[in-house]
Amino acid sequence: MIRYFAGRIVTMAITLLIISAVVFFIIKLPPGDFLTNQIAELRAQGDASAAVKAEFLVRQFGLDRPVWEQYLAWVGLWPGPSGFSGLLQGNWGWSFEYDRAVAEVLGDALWLTLVLNLTTVIFVHAVAIPIAIYSARNQYSLSDYAVTLFGYLGLATPSFLLALILLYYMNHWFGVSIGGLYDPQYADAPWTMPKVLSLMEHLIVPTIVIGLGGTAAMIRRMRANLLDELGKQYYVTARAKGLPPRKALMKYPFRMALNPFIADIGNLLPQLVSGSVLVSLVMSLPTVGPILLSALKTQDQYLAGFILMFVAALTVIGMLISDLLLAWLDPRIRLGES
Structure with missing residues (x-):
């Protein structure tokens, strides 16, 4: 090892x-x-x-x-x-x-980008996995069709349009300031508990907007993987021997269906960094996306180079994490001698 x-x-x-x-x-x-x-x-x-x-x-x-x-x-x-x-x-x-x-x-933009993207990752998995499991267990039901419709809507809705709509209603209903990741009075203020609470409040809209497309895609993929595993002989045999449906589902098919998503960890965070540039511009988010876009346009080589290397480092570290998780999750995967 x-x-x-x-x-x-x-x-x-x-x-x-x-x-x-x-x-x-x-x-x-x-x-x-x-x-x-x-x-x-x-x-x-x-x-x-x-x-x-x-x-x-x-x-x-x-x-x-x-x-x-x-x-x-x-x-x-x-x-x-x-x-x-x-x-x-x-x-x-x-x-x-x-x-x-x-x-x-870069200042706070670097770690604010990580906070936003990690929040989005948690949101995507917390929402998509339970819905996908329910949809797979109730195939061709009314709820299954509703989930499928949600998936199509999530993939088809432009992120910038959804951002504008949610910003309006969050401001109209809850008084949340439009744009940014905290209220304007905290822009240059040191980090205190009120500023952290303001950050958590402002994370809701960008997390939903950035994560919606990924959530819809993950529901569809997870549902398809689970349906494929539920049709295999080992699951049918486990059910025939009297194993409860929930236990039979979570012990084997669910773990096997997670493999593609674990393998995608290396690409997930970089995709969120690059894919949230438009949303960051629309919502005036202090993340590295708009800074990278400006640096590339002006050929500010050191600034653009560091941000791209930061994204590359996220990729290789994510690949290592995904390899270790796959080896732990799937007993069919073994680490070879090197």
Whole structure:
């Protein structure tokens, strides 16, 4: 087991290194960068002093160096200019668009994104699994057809439209402020219990909006998997021997039906980060999605690169968690010798 973990950690490190190279070179593919474009605009406007300052920043951050050297300095495998350290040393880089360190730009957005996405994951599973089990046990009933209709509606409803509708009614019925993840008076305030309660109150709408499509899809997939397992011989035999329906369902078919969802853990959080960008824009959510979109548009390479690496790290960590959970959940899966 120790050799397995060590092998997986080495594999994860190599994977992240490859992803970092791909991310960096793709960001650098379009001609120019934020500072180069800014220098061109300043020169066109005749602002010589500002152009000199921008050129100084280019030399300070080594943007005039070869691309491969910029990449190694960004990762932290090569000494950067002016003692600039990279990701491996805990330096996330500098945002040229905001003229601040990446860590300061992201601020609370990083962990607020995690809170929102974890809340959405809990919501999706807490709602979808019981409904799917009930629907599978009552196949072709009126409730089963209602669940199927809900699934189609959930998949077809535009998330931004649902967000606008829920925002209006939450404000009209409960007085919840529109937009953001807490009331405006808490925007720059330190974290206190009232601010936490405001956050929990404002999480309701984005959690429902972001999670609705995933909930509907999970209900349909879980129902189909359960129906497939309920038709297999081991379940029929267990029922014929007198095992109670609930126990027979939860002990075998339910665990087997969970396998695809456990395997998807590695992709779930990154999909929520990328898939919630439109909702975040509509609802003015302080998450990393809008920041990433802006950084990619302006070619703010260090800011965009770190956010993409953050998503990649979520993916590889999620893959490891899913592998371990699958080995525990399904006795047919065994860890091979490495």
